[in-house]
Amino acid sequence: MKIQKIGMKIQGQRRSIPIKKLQMYISFWERWQKNFSATKLLRNIILGIFSAQFLTAAILLTITAIRDRNKKQRKFPSIELKEVQVGANRLQLYSYGKDLYKAMLGAIDQARESIYIESYIWKDDEAGWDFKAHLARKAAEGVEVYVIFDMIGNLVVPHKFKASFDPAIHLMEYQAFGSYRHIVDPRRYALDHRKLLVVDGKTSFIGGYNIGSLYANSWRDTHLRIQGPASAEIARSFIDFWNRFGPKNDQITRHYQRRFDPLINLHGNDALLLTFPIRDMYIEAISRAEHSIYLSNAYFVPDGTLLDSLKAAAQRGVDVRILVPWTSNHVVADWISHSYFSECLDAGIHILGYRHAMLHAKTCTIDGQWSTIGTANLDRLSSIGNYEINLEIYSAEFAQQMERLFACDTEGVIELSAEEWHHRPWYTKLSEHILAPLRFMM
Template sequence: MLWRTGCLIFLLQCLVAMLLLIIASLGRRHKHDTRFPYRSLEEIQVGANRLQLYAYGEDLYKAMFEAIDNASDYIYLESYIWKGDELGKEFQRRLAQKAAEGVKVYVIFDRFGNLVVPRTFKSGFDPAIHVLEYRAIRRPWQIFDLRHYALDHRKLLVVDDTISFIGGYNIGELYAKEWRDTHLRLRGAIATEFSQSFIDFWNRFCPEKEQIREYHRRHFNPRIRLSQNEAMRLTFPIRDMYIVAIDKAAESILLTTAYFIPDHILLDALKNAARRGVDVRILVPWNSNHILADWISRSYFAGCLQAGIHILGYRHTMLHAKTCTIDEQWSTVGTANLDRLSLLGNYEINVEIYSKDFAQQMQALFACDSSEVFELNAEDWQRRAWYIKLSEHLLSPWRFMM
């Protein structure tokens, strides 16, 4: 009897998921809104480094092309998704040109993240470019080791120990104008941290004869710190970074995430902050590129609203940013979403920044993104249709896989 009940529940979950995926596929026929608001911000000084936020893809890609074109020693480029469209090909062309000039060029992309990208594109890199197509599972017996299910969700560009980029943007024309995301450029000695992070990942997964033998010295920096999830080591400091910062919050938490599926400890930290009077605001895309993640995320909202958390729905386009700023002092920008795949699974990298000036820019960016959103009301949310509640409840166990 228990077995039959379990099978019935699973079949209902699959039916709901299939219906949602069909709805999502029909919705993809509509173009994203390219008129979403965004802020252009000035480069600022944080300690010995200069930081520049990007909230629009075209602006970011121009800056990345400029950095690539001016490279004289090496270029390290890592992207979870690298589409084979004209923008993706332009990155290939510019990298090939620098490799022809003698610049050391290394690139990494994730195999799973690029399953739909044509093989002709992925194999079309200039022979002078060193390419690593990261595969989570490379040996049959690795299917029994959960660490080997981790994807490379990182997005990095490092040039000449002087310039580094990190954030949510993948490479593709879709992201240039149609998605709202956040990326950060850092100029200064902090770039060596990103260089060594790239090398460590490359050397862990490339053939031994292709390892990078250089070492870029790392520095202790009290104002800018890297946090990196390392699946093979079972270390996931980005989650802990968030929890520690949230527990210290006294005034405000402004959180933007593409997918909000936290574990209970992180969720409790946010609820406790709201209960002690912190203004907690969570900005999410109301219709993301993953409809199942949307519905699973919404199963959290009733509890969040009851605790006093403000849930803001972004309707312009896909909001893909992964950022947070707290008390006008602490901020983070990076690749990790607030879901289990990012916080307790994939390879991710975030930078945390202790700077009032930078936090003020992050607040301005959040205010711009929040200018035309809708806020959920606890009473209205409770009155949503019974079949919607049932669907959310049926799918809620899937939160442990997303």
């Protein structure tokens, strides 16, 4: 009866709708209302977003794989820097892997008491085996050798390689999850991203280099050697990590005397304690900058506060230059990083793309006075996630070396202009927007 009345009303209009057709519309509407669910709609929206992100990432990874298939190894500019005295310590910068590994192996060979070595990635290749052989020889001589590497970072490394360390070497494969109950604890998702070596508590190495032939020959990274009492601080950091997460029946009891040093400070992120001083160190130093900020980082995905600090510095007249790899080993991270460039350029920040090799350095120097070098990237995983370690150094002479290294790295780079960047192709912008939500996971 209701349908007939509606049909009669419609008959008086210009176009009449047959009763059967009207019944079909109403039936469709009733079925849609019955099947409609806000939960289903939300689920479909989320599924659509994830599908778009997955498809975009898959396309980028495929293009990268095709491009890298015929990629030739390229030489990158480098300079030799002399050792610098900073207080009671001697500091030596390394920007080429082969030189660094030679120095590290030399220090290992000179060990008399202890060797502590920690690496996020330890490759099953010539360099990886070389380090193992040198460590085995020292362990056979009675030197205490302790090794830590991250389980997730070495998932693709054959088990045979990881299981073949000399039995005399104390070994820990750090695992984020010690038990099933850790799965529900977000703090347990942190990886051990640190890279360090300490010999006899007197000589130490810290920086961005992992262990592998690829890094020795083809990557542009930065590492630092310290000879002096500051090495005891790095040794203490290693010992604390080992005694906390290592075997309870194999604790390190050796003690190296520490001291306060106003010129060299060690900062370490601790996921379990929810302390992340490296990010705060960056923000405070950037906020104090008056003249220059020269920053090199492999993965530039800063949080809002850190980004605002950089923009504010540029807007008050500081020369802010950010050097990133033009093409890194993580293409998705590159595109997520690109989503920050527009507001950086609009604020007056110089964005420089390193194209000679994979740039993996994590360094910054400010106003020719302050510098930092370590393992932390400027992304959320490093800032408020992984275990990281950075040194903060107050020295004009050391900062001058850091500036020289930055000047060398920025020869022949790509510098973006705001006008060109804003007029990049629409499909490039679309891809960046699709991937931008992933910045909170990087």
